[in-house]
Amino acid sequence: MSNTAKEQILDFVRGRYPQAEIDETQDIFALGFVNSLFAMELVMFVEKTFGVTIPNEELKIDNFRTANAMAELVARLSPTLAVA
Amino acid sequence: MTVIGVIGAGVMGVGVAQNLASTGHDVVLVDKDEQILADALGTIARNARMSRLMGGPALDPDEVLARITTSVGVGGAAKCDLIIENVTENWDVKREVYQALDAACGPDTVFVVNTSAIPITKVAAVTGRPDKVIGVHFMNPVPAKPAVELIPGFHTSPGTVQRTRDLLTAMGKKSVDVKDSCGFISNRVLMLTVNEAAYLVHEGVADAESVDEVFRSCFGHPMGPLETADLIGVDTILYSVEVLYEHYADSKYRPCPLLKQMTDAGLHGRKSGRGFYTYSTAN
Numbered sequence: 001m002s003n004t005a006k007e008q009i010l011d012f013v014r015g016r017y018p019q020a021e022i023d024e025t026q027d028i029f030a031l032g033f034v035n036s037l038f039a040m041e042l043v044m045f046v047e048k049t050f051g052v053t054i055p056n057e058e059l060k061i062d063n064f065r066t067a068n069a070m071a072e073l074v075a076r077l078s079p080t081l082a083v084a
Numbered sequence: 085m086t087v088i089g090v091i092g093a094g095v096m097g098v099g100v101a102q103n104l105a106s107t108g109h110d111v112v113l114v115d116k117d118e119q120i121l122a123d124a125l126g127t128i129a130r131n132a133r134m135s136r137l138m139g140g141p142a143l144d145p146d147e148v149l150a151r152i153t154t155s156v157g158v159g160g161a162a163k164c165d166l167i168i169e170n171v172t173e174n175w176d177v178k179r180e181v182y183q184a185l186d187a188a189c190g191p192d193t194v195f196v197v198n199t200s201a202i203p204i205t206k207v208a209a210v211t212g213r214p215d216k217v218i219g220v221h222f223m224n225p226v227p228a229k230p231a232v233e234l235i236p237g238f239h240t241s242p243g244t245v246q247r248t249r250d251l252l253t254a255m256g257k258k259s260v261d262v263k264d265s266c267g268f269i270s271n272r273v274l275m276l277t278v279n280e281a282a283y284l285v286h287e288g289v290a291d292a293e294s295v296d297e298v299f300r301s302c303f304g305h306p307m308g309p310l311e312t313a314d315l316i317g318v319d320t321i322l323y324s325v326e327v328l329y330e331h332y333a334d335s336k337y338r339p340c341p342l343l344k345q346m347t348d349a350g351l352h353g354r355k356s357g358r359g360f361y362t363y364s365t366a367n
C-alpha cells in the first residue's frame with residue numbers, strides 16, 4: 001500500500017465529486033452535496049479497502065465528516081494500516 | 085400481535101420487512117428460493133446496522149432479524165392477517181402471485197399491493213376479495229422515507245382503508261390519499277419530468293450537469309432529475325414511461341430515444357456504474 005489511509009480516502013471522495021475542492025479537514029456533509037447514501041458508500045469503501053469491520057457504535061456521521069476523521073477511525077480499528 | 089406477510093424479497097420487500105420489524109412487527113418474508121431469502125436477511129442486517137448513519141434510528145440488527153421468519157412460497161404467509169406484496173412490476177407475475185395468495189389465505193386477509201403504476205382495481209379483480217385489496221406505493225429506501233401514497237381500489241372497503249392506515253401509522257409512515265390511476269401522483273409527474281430532462285440532453289439544449297444544477301440551485305431540490313434517474317435506474321425509468329404511454333395512449337408520455345439508447349447500451353445508472361454520470365464504484 002503506497003498511500004496513507006487519509007490519501008486513499010481523499011482520492012475516493014474526490015473521484016466521486018470531481019467538481020468540488022476537498023481537503024482532509026473539509027466537512028463533506030456540510031458541503032451539501034454529500035448525502036446519507038454516500039455515507040453508506042464510505043463505510044463500505046473503508047471496510048473493503050482497509051479490511052476492517054467498523055463496530056456499530058462507531059457508525060455515526062461524525063466519524064465520516066472529514067478524511068481526517070475517517071483516517072483516525074481506521075487508525076483506531078487497525079493501527080498498522082493507517083500509517084502504512 | 086398480528087404477523088404481517090411480506091411477499092417478495094427484492095429491494096422493496098426487504099425495505100418493507102425491515103421497516104416492519106424495526107417498528108415491533110413480526111414478519112414472514114416470502115420469496116421463491118432459499119438463496120434469495122438468505123441474501124435478503126443479510127441485506128436487512130447490513131441496512132439495520134447502517135440505519136443511524138442514513139439518518140434513521142439506531143437499530144440492533146439482531147433484534148430486527150429476530151422478528152423476521154422466512155418462507156419459500158406463499159403458503160408460509162397463509163395465516164397472516166395482512167400481506168404486503170412487493171413482487172416485480174410485471175402484470176403477469178403479479179396476477180399469478182395474487183391468484184396463489186387468494187387460494188392460500190383466509191377470507192379476511194387484507195392484501196396490500198406495493199406498486200408505483202399498476203391499477204389496484206385490476207389487481208383486486210383477480211381475487212375473490214376485492215374489498216380487501218388496497219394499494220400502497222412505498223418509496224425507496226422504505227425505512228428512510230416518511231410518507232407513502234395510499235390508493236383504495238374501486239371496491240376497497242372503509243375497514244380495509246382503516247386497517248392499512250393504522251399499520252402505516254405504526255410503521256411511522258404518513259399516507260397521502262390518491263385515487264386509483266396508473267402512475268398515481270408520484271410517477272405521473274416524476275417520470276414526465278425525468279423524460280423531459282432526458283429530452284433536453286438528447287436535443288443538446290443542455291448537458292446533464294446543467295439540467296440538474298437548475299433543479300438543485302434554483303429550486304433547492306437535493307438532487308436533479310437526471311441524478312434521480314441514475315439512482316432509480318435508467319432502464320426502470322424507461323419501462324415506467326412506457327407503461328404510462330401504453331396505459332393513457334397519450335403522446336405526452338412518449339419515451340425519450342436517449343433513454344432507450346442508454347438502456348440498450350447498458351448505461352443503467354448507479355447500479356451499472358454509468359448512466360447520465362459515471363460512478364467510480366457500481367452499487
